[in-house]
Amino acid sequence: MSSQCPTQNCARHQVSLPYSTTALAPPSFPSQPGSSILIDCRSEDSLTEENHARCWTGKKLTNRRQREAILIDMLPDDVLLEIFDFYVDECLRRFFLSLHPPKNDVEGWQTLVHVCRRWRRVVFGSPRRLNLRLVCTQRTPARDTLDVWPSLPLLIQDSYLSTEDGADNIIAGLERSDRVVKIHIHHIYGSEFENVLPAMQVPFPELTVLQFGSSNKGMVSVLPDSFLGGSAPRLQDLWLDRIPFPGLSKLLLSTTHLVTLQLWHIPHSGYISPDTIATALSTLTSLDDLELEFESPRSRPDWATRRPPPQTRSVLPVLRHFGFKGVCEYLEDFVAYIDAPRLDDLGVTFFNQIVFDTPQFIQFITRTPIWETFEKANVVFEYGVATVNLSSRTPGHGNLTVTILCIEFDWQVSSMEQVCTLCLPPLSTLEDIYIYESRRSQPDRQDNIENMLWLELLHPFTSAKNLYLSKGFASRIGPALQELVGGRATVVLPTLQNIFLEGLQPSGTVQEGIQKFVAARQVTSHPIAVSHWDGSRGKYRYY
Template identity: 40%
Template sequence: MTIDALPEDVIMRIFDFHVNDVPIYDRNDQHRMAKWRTLVHVCQRWRCLTFGSPRRLGLALEYTGKKPMEETMAVWPALPIAVIPPELVGTRATNIAEALDSNRERVSEIRLVDVPRSHWDRFVAVMESPFPRLTHLQFCDNRNSLSLSPVSPHFLGGSGPNLQRLELKNIAYPFSTIQKLLLTANNLVSLTLWHTPHAGYVSPESMVTCLSGMPRLDNLCLRFRPFGPYPSRPSPPPTRIIIPALTKISFKGPYEYLEDLVARIDIPRLRSLNINFFMDLMFDIPQLHHFISHTQQLRNLDHAELLFSDRSVSLQLIRRIPPSLSVVELALTISCRQSDWQLSSLARVCLSRLPPFSTLEHLMIVPDQSAPPQWKDDMESIQWLELLDPFPALKTLYLPEDVALRVGNACRTSLRKDQWKRCLH
């Protein structure tokens, strides 16, 4: 049997898998567009099937701004437009701004990265009006400059009912502006607020209010800038909001913020939790302990890697699930340059006895080869045992040579030296 003998609904399922074969937050939109363009050039039947199901396949015409839009779109059907310039310089920036302003009804995806200062105010003005078909928006400034004027309070007309993916990185805004948009974005699948400045600080209560109206949200990334002392913390509410579809969280900020956030939510399907805390010697995290204890997927992780670098220390715990070997993971990073502080701060977190620690059987401690840590000669060997003590079920422990010497010295005086002798490699 050839593929031409298959009924149309079977062929469309194959097409759908071919074009949309990864989660929405991992998709390379340009690669996806190249896939459907290949389909329409195979034969007339495939061309008709592809253009006959634009919504199912997520068809969109890529516009890069190299030429005026009317010169590049005339040969194609009136499909949605994905504005994805490789860079915003010279006439390309002008063409992109004009295309956005004159094609609001057709634009489905926008990727604006490093808008030139000379064009910034114009793009901010263009983004004030609604884009009714917009499903994907990436608005980023990798230059890490917050001196640019903030986005307008009327950003996207304050409405995004069709948005599926939203990423804002290093963009100044009052959170009230974005909150207004998020409260209408009930179809969001992926939300990234990266390096949110102090001016855009959002309270955990406000964030949970927004998340509670996103039943399809699968991926959440929140990254804050350091903003001084954490404000006073109200008592958590008696009940938690369930976020039903969320499977992946990435967080960077003060531990108090994450504590206040997870005290207000339950995420039954969570499979990946990536945490990056600002340096702190306290790390009082009972709410995180409770949260992980009630997240079934994160409770029985059995392999871990402890990675030290000159900027941070990271602990990653995983469990591979057969037969597909999909990965469940919990990653914890503490941003800190002093090696002795890395040990003491991570030990503080480990002493909280997070649920996966008690069942962990295999631990590997390695230095980051690209940015190796600067070990201090006067570091106490006992600090290593304090770090390892919360892992009572260890069967194998892999150490680099310099760490093995320190831990070995401490093991000789430890009350648990027989256990360490069995698991050390």
């Protein structure tokens, strides 16, 4: 925010016409559709009440020398407002496309009000049309500058809040709680968190976006029930990262317009039981995006207090994306309480554990429309992570990803076998299976995985027609397939028609093993062809 008073006479201030060569293309643009008036933004002349910018009429555009120069102050107010709207919109467009936007983009309108009294009158006469807002950061001398401007909506914003002076500037903005519409503080350190927190114990009646994150793992205090005065009726976007807030469910009862709820790295001190959070979500009929990600496997339901599945479930009618990270017992209890009839993107990450058995999760998937659209499976192994992704061949038509956090490769394969067998419903529409390592996998890692485990991994894919194996996994799965001979030839992958191998060679142990499987299938009614696969074109498609 500029500290210059906007009520001063701007006639003596030599301010160039605001434009950006990167944002306004071409440099001259029509003030409104169908208008013959063009503003020449290439002029370096200053715009003041004594030295006016020039504009041009389009009466004789075929002959540039014959254009008639007029003064910009001859334009009516509605034309000026149209031009200002275009300029401010370009500034805000850059703001919303930027991860860490500069405050100058949000406050681009300030350049306009410093040109002259008339421009200032036009700008301040349409604060909603021009979306006039002030930005308060830790570098903004807020106590000195906020009262200079009109009482415009405030955006509290900073990527890293790490100094006492910076916290004081943020606090000065928060003290105008009736004007604050957005709060973006993504990394706040422990001491500054304690300083800022008292200013957030009052209602923020206009707040629509709250993004609040801590940089200190386990080093911030628990948010009290009085946070935001216990109510946020206009809140649409709530994002908390490493912020413990066990009383969140009470706040959610007031956020009936909430569209996005993202809770990342939930500390154990901020644990909320599955039934409590599910009950709180039951009133959020506008919720479109939900993320629940716990910081550690310590956050799990208490076996002594776990309840049986409810007789009725809460419906989240417009939820399209749901992401979860935690233990499978928590997910089991949570999805037993909800239905999401429009869900089309589901991502689940489990901490490693011995048993993955999720009957409630399977029922939840089958109650959504996405499970009938799956045609392709990617089974991916990388260092520390194993993933199965189910999707449609047509992008945007359903996506399900289940990830296991695990270091040891044999545990990864065992966990994937359990996930595909016990955590997914029957996949009657799935035709393509890709099994490969990611770019981040460990090269040439050794393993002693039994052939039976590979066959058990493939067993759930009963409708698959095409199997794609990377070079590293062809050498592992090929020997397992050669055990499928005689009466067992169609026990695994009974409808398989094609095997695609990366780096296919005319001969070798891999080819010999697979050829035995192919020969066994030739005598059945389900023969198999073996072809080369260019793995570089098939991998990593879902990332």
